[in-house]
Amino acid sequence: MKTPFVTREQLESLTQEFPTPFHLYDEAGIRETARALHQAFAWNEGFKEYFAIKATPNPSILKILQEEGCGVDTASYVELLMADKLGFSGKEIMFSSNNTPADEFVYARELGATINLDAYEDIAFLKSVTSIPKVISCRYNPGGVFELGTDIMDNPEEAKFGMTKEQLIQAFIELKELGVEEFGIHALLASNTVSNDYYPELARQLFELAVEVVEKTGVHLGFINLSGGVGVNYKPEQEPNDIAIIGEGVHRVFDAILKPAGLGHVKIYTELGRFMLASHGLLVTRVTHKKKTYRTYVGVDASAVNLLRPAMYGAYHHITNMDRPEELTEVVDVVGSLCENNDKFAKQRELPVTEIGDLLVIHDTGAHGFSMGYQYNAKLRSAEVLLQEDGQARLIRRAEKPEDYLATLYGFDIEK
Numbered sequence: 001m002k003t004p005f006v007t008r009e010q011l012e013s014l015t016q017e018f019p020t021p022f023h024l025y026d027e028a029g030i031r032e033t034a035r036a037l038h039q040a041f042a043w044n045e046g047f048k049e050y051f052a053i054k055a056t057p058n059p060s061i062l063k064i065l066q067e068e069g070c071g072v073d074t075a076s077y078v079e080l081l082m083a084d085k086l087g088f089s090g091k092e093i094m095f096s097s098n099n100t101p102a103d104e105f106v107y108a109r110e111l112g113a114t115i116n117l118d119a120y121e122d123i124a125f126l127k128s129v130t131s132i133p134k135v136i137s138c139r140y141n142p143g144g145v146f147e148l149g150t151d152i153m154d155n156p157e158e159a160k161f162g163m164t165k166e167q168l169i170q171a172f173i174e175l176k177e178l179g180v181e182e183f184g185i186h187a188l189l190a191s192n193t194v195s196n197d198y199y200p201e202l203a204r205q206l207f208e209l210a211v212e213v214v215e216k217t218g219v220h221l222g223f224i225n226l227s228g229g230v231g232v233n234y235k236p237e238q239e240p241n242d243i244a245i246i247g248e249g250v251h252r253v254f255d256a257i258l259k260p261a262g263l264g265h266v267k268i269y270t271e272l273g274r275f276m277l278a279s280h281g282l283l284v285t286r287v288t289h290k291k292k293t294y295r296t297y298v299g300v301d302a303s304a305v306n307l308l309r310p311a312m313y314g315a316y317h318h319i320t321n322m323d324r325p326e327e328l329t330e331v332v333d334v335v336g337s338l339c340e341n342n343d344k345f346a347k348q349r350e351l352p353v354t355e356i357g358d359l360l361v362i363h364d365t366g367a368h369g370f371s372m373g374y375q376y377n378a379k380l381r382s383a384e385v386l387l388q389e390d391g392q393a394r395l396i397r398r399a400e401k402p403e404d405y406l407a408t409l410y411g412f413d414i415e416k
Helices: 008-017 028-042 059-067 076-084 104-110 124-131 163-179 198-217 243-261 274-280 309-313 404-405
Strands: 022-025 047-051 072-075 093-096 113-117 136-138 147-148 153-156 182-186 221-225 267-270 281-292 297-299 319-321 329-335 344-352 359-362 383-387 393-397
Touching: 008 072, 008 281, 008 359, 022 028, 022 274, 028 047, 028 059, 028 243, 028 274, 028 383, 047 059, 047 274, 059 076, 059 383, 059 393, 072 076, 072 163, 076 093, 076 104, 093 104, 104 113, 104 124, 124 163, 124 221, 163 198, 182 198, 198 221, 198 404, 267 329, 274 281, 297 359, 309 344, 319 344
Parallel strands: 022 383, 047 072, 047 267, 072 093, 093 113, 113 136, 136 182, 182 221, 221 267, 297 329
Antiparallel strands: 022 281, 147 153, 281 297, 281 359, 319 359, 329 344, 383 393
């Protein structure tokens, strides 16, 4: 079982003020995780977490993380704009994009963001549209498959991101000639790993690469960005990652590889969107229908518009019935109302016998939940609510209204 960070009594009060469905976030949990991360990497003097805005693009959430010493990782013009509006300085903004439009490179340079180049070919493009910065990072893709022990974790060779080692080395040589003074290396070899061994193994590969690259190019390597990939235990039987153990594992590899090579000054950066936020968000929804045909279907007022991961990836999200947590169980599909058969939060899931009107919470939606929403069937995006440390709830994004959906259509044949 998973225990929600909110009680049934709290939810009953919240739903009187905020109609379901809505995303609910736990401020206390967010701050606790941010502090645990910083403690785990306190051994590295220049450590910085660049929270991936794409995971949870809400200013109130970003301000909490800003207060906890985090920067932001951006991937688009509007994410850069949001970072600027919230007062993140250039050094607090990482810009990691791919197939990047010219105006986004220009804006990133105006803000002084650290640009993380995805492709060797981007050097010429960046130079043609704006200036080459003094500090720059390049994204590495080792190819092949990434394994931990006998487990295949991911397949980097199929990923569209990053450069080969040969391209990375050539990029550093050319960028140094163009005036770059400080370099960084970035890589993501697997996503959503539930293993304390992933980050140390990623670090080992990047640290060994760093030693080789510096020997061959003579550049000043200022930082290594371990990016994301540290996941959460979406399934209750999974053991959650321990960030203290992870941090110590990276520390050991750092001391074993970088320090003897004279690279003990290198700063460690992370971009842990999922780890930082996923477990601190719930999608609150109410049962509206129940149907029995070849299966039993529990219909709720949320849909894939509010949480796309199960429909897109078949991803598991645990569900708790807040009204009947210990009732007799039945096997059901929990579904939304979209005209798509993949609009299912759970398939053949054993849940307490559920009745119309019950409140359900879908766990671990704090990252890549609201942000991946879309508007099929002209469905409207839901509200976001913050459960503050003092126990009070605050609306941090209102639910959309029909006028929001229609706003870009006025003047284009919609009027009578």
